Each structure stands twice: as C-alpha cells, then as structure tokens.
Amino acid sequence: MENTTWVANHTGRSDFDLVGLFSQFKYPALLCLVIFVVFLMALSGNTILILLIHCDAHLHNPMYFFITQLSLMDVMYISVTVPKMLMDQVMGVKQISAPECGMQMFLYLTRGGSEVFLLAAMAYDRYVAICHPLRYSILMNHRVCLLLVSSSWLLGSVDGFMLTPVTMTFPFCRSRVIHHFFCEVPAVMKLSCSDTSLYETLMYLCCVLMLLIPVTVISSSYSFILYTIHRMNSAEGRKKAFATCSSHMMVVILFYGTSTYTYMLPTSYHTPEKDMIVSVFYTILTLF
Numbered sequence: 001m002e003n004t005t006w007v008a009n010h011t012g013r014s015d016f017d018l019v020g021l022f023s024q025f026k027y028p029a030l031l032c033l034v035i036f037v038v039f040l041m042a043l044s045g046n047t048i049l050i051l052l053i054h055c056d057a058h059l060h061n062p063m064y065f066f067i068t069q070l071s072l073m074d075v076m077y078i079s080v081t082v083p084k085m086l087m088d089q090v091m092g093v094k095q096i097s098a099p100e101c102g103m104q105m106f107l108y109l110t111r112g113g114s115e116v117f118l119l120a121a122m123a124y125d126r127y128v129a130i131c132h133p134l135r136y137s138i139l140m141n142h143r144v145c146l147l148l149v150s151s152s153w154l155l156g157s158v159d160g161f162m163l164t165p166v167t168m169t170f171p172f173c174r175s176r177v178i179h180h181f182f183c184e185v186p187a188v189m190k191l192s193c194s195d196t197s198l199y200e201t202l203m204y205l206c207c208v209l210m211l212l213i214p215v216t217v218i219s220s221s222y223s224f225i226l227y228t229i230h231r232m233n234s235a236e237g238r239k240k241a242f243a244t245c246s247s248h249m250m251v252v253i254l255f256y257g258t259s260t261y262t263y264m265l266p267t268s269y270h271t272p273e274k275d276m277i278v279s280v281f282y283t284i285l286t287l288f
C-alpha cells in the first residue's frame with residue numbers, strides 16, 4: 001500500500017509497463033509459440049518427475065528427494081514468470097500492478113535463494129555418497145535431509161523478505177516502463193528517482209554473504225569428490241561417479257553464473273537486452 005501511494009503521488013498511476021521479451025524479435029508470434037512449448041515441456045517434465053519419484057519406492061533416497069525439491073522450485077519459478085509473459089503477449093497487455101510486481105519479485109527471489117542453498121545440499125549429498133558410501137545411510141538420514149531442505153527454503157525466503165520491500169518502497173517517478181519481461185530487482189531499481197547506490201552496495205554484500213557458504217560447500221565437496229575419483233581403481237566406478245555429478249555441476253555453473261552477472265556486477269555492465277537474455281537462461285533453460 002505504501003509503495004502504491006508513492007507511485008500514485010509521483011506519476012498518477014500505480015502500475016508498471018513491461019517491455020517484454022517479444023519486442024526485441026522480428027517474429028514475436030513464433031517466439032511466443034517456442035516459449036509456450038518450452039514452458040509445457042518444463043512444467044510437464046518436472047511434474048512427471050516428481051510423481052514418478054513419489055510413486056516408486058526404489059527412488060525414495062536422499063538424491064531423488066533433493067531432485068524432487070529442485071523440480072518443485074523449477075515449477076514454481078517458471079509459473080511465476082512465463083504464464084503472465086505469454087498471456088500479455090496474446091492479449092496485447094503490458095501492464096502489471098505494483099502489488100503483483102512485488103509478489104512476482106518476492107517469489108522469484110525466494111525460489112532463487114532457495115536453489116542456491118539446495119544446490120549446495122545436493123553437492124554435499126554427492127560428497128557423502130562417493131567419499132563415504134558405507135556411512136551414507138547414517139550421514140544422510142531422513143531427518144538430515146528434511147533439515148537441509150527446510151533450511152534451503154527458509155534461507156531463500158529471507159532473501160525475498162529483505163530485498164522485495166526495500167525495492168518496492170523506492171519512489172518511482174521516472175518512466176513507468178520496465179525494460180524486462182518480469183519484475184526483476186535491477187530492472188525495477190532503474191525506475192527510481194532517488195539514489196540507489198547504497199542499496200546496490202548492500203545488495204552486493206548480501207549476495208556475497210549468501211553465496212559464501214554454498215560456494216564453499218560446493219567447491220569443497222567437489223574437491224574431495226575429484227580426489228576420491230582419482231584414487232579409484234575401477235574405470236567403471238570413475239565413469240559412474242562422473243555421471244552422477246556432471247548434470248548437477250552444469251546446473252550449478254549456469255545458475256550461479258547468471259545470478260552473479262545479474263546481482264553482483266556493477267550496473268555499468270548491464271543493458272536491458274543483455275539482462276533479458278541472461279534471465280532467459282536461469283528462468284527457463286536451467287529447468288531442463
């Protein structure tokens with residue numbers, strides 16, 4: 001309500017205009033169709049994966065439990081951003097209200113922050129499975145798994161609760177046009193008529209602190225994993241260990257890389273076009 005008042009006082013309106021992804025392309029209808037197909041594949045693929053893991057007792061182990069949570073986060077993320085983007089393109093509507101923008105921002109920040117910690121938990125799980133296989137069932141019991149997952153969701157929501165209210169209470173008295181296809185923090189901050197340099201510095205420090213523990217856990221886990229794999233005598237064992245970790249590492253590199261670009265690089269490195277392309281990678285493509 002406070003932000004809506006600010007907006008109304010400074011601009012006479014309480015909504016924003018999203019430029020969208022399609023205005024950058026020559027054939028927007030074709031791109032809309034492609035994204036719709038990708039959306040259906042990602043949504044159905046992750047949903048089927050969750051159901052299969054739930055129904056098959058042989059898959060009730062820590063690794064697949066974490067995969068279920070990751071799929072749930074992916075479903076949440078793509079559902080927050082893509083349906084509205086596609087619907088706006090079909091209906092020819094580009095407006096998004098301030099409360100809706102804030103909710104969208106909170107949900108994707110929560111999901112993004114949660115995945116940062118969940119990927120670290122998955123790396124630790126792979127470390128225990130490869131480096132301490134005989135103690136795996138003890139070190140990764142059900143209680144530990146629940147603690148790791150609940151902590152990931154909780155710590156991720158802290159990110160959303162911290163950044164969303166501050167971002168949405170800035171006075172927006174410039175153009176109401178958000179050069180993005182959803183309400184991402186850097187894109188919304190560019191509309192503020194006040195100095196945001198201090199907030200950008202605090203956001204950078206927040207991201208560094210939030211990434212410090214997960215990056216340490218992931219790098220340490222994979223260092224021990226690589227050392228253990230190097231000492232394996234069996235070529236088949238090394239191949240199996242690499243196969244277990246390769247997909248996880250690809251997601252880590254893509255997700256952490258795009259997040260670092262978006263939230264940790266100075267604004268001078270950003271352009272609306274680059275930001276939208278990078279966002280496509282971690283809102284849609286990482287879901288596969």
